[in-house]
Amino acid sequence: MKTLTPVQQKFILHWGKMGTQWGINRTVAQIHALLYISPEPLDAETIAQVLSVARSNVSTSLWELQGWGIIKTVHLLGDRRDHYESIQDVWEMFRVVLDERKKREIDPTLALLRDCVQEAKGEDRTTRERLAGLLDFFETMSGWYIQINRLPVKTVKKFVKMGDRVLKSMGLGAE
Secondary structure, eight states: OOSOOHHHHHHHHHHHHHHHHTTOOHHHHHHHHHHHHOSSOEEHHHHHHHHTOOHHHHHHHHHHHHHHTSEEEEEOTTOOSEEEEEOOOHHHHHHHHHHHHIIIIIHHHHHHHHHHHHHGGGSOHHHHHHHHHHHHHHHHHHHHHHHHHTSOHHHHHHHHHHTHHHHHHTTOOOO
16 A cells, blocks of 8 residues: 555545544554555555655554554564554454543543542532542443443444334333
8 A cells, every 4th residue: 555545545534633533643543544444564664655754653653553452563474574454343443442441541530539439528518429429420331331341242233233222122212
């Protein structure tokens, strides 16, 4: 993949824009997009050339993407360079991203809320109740996530695609 088609450019640019809205560096997101749509693993030099970004920026971005667990290093026969490829199963990729976000964002928030609730004994009632409510919400959602995350991807897909049928089966049809 030496040059990008207009559709590939459009996707990569948009993925980079979305990445910034999700708190991810634009170049990191664009490299991920390129690797995701690439039919073969790419080396860092090729990535830098195709996206017109500095090689050092590519190295840093690849390191970050590996830290997220959504790309991996691949070795090709007869080539000493490292090549990289993205997780191809979109369901698995988002599961990995959600796991990492939970570790980085939700788990520390849960720990902080637990501490705050314990330390809030001398605080006013409103503060205590709101912190306890927030803790309950985060614990409930985290527990639900853990349960869903244990399911095979195939089961999660089926569950999600059921949509309104789940609500209707509970007597809660969409209004």
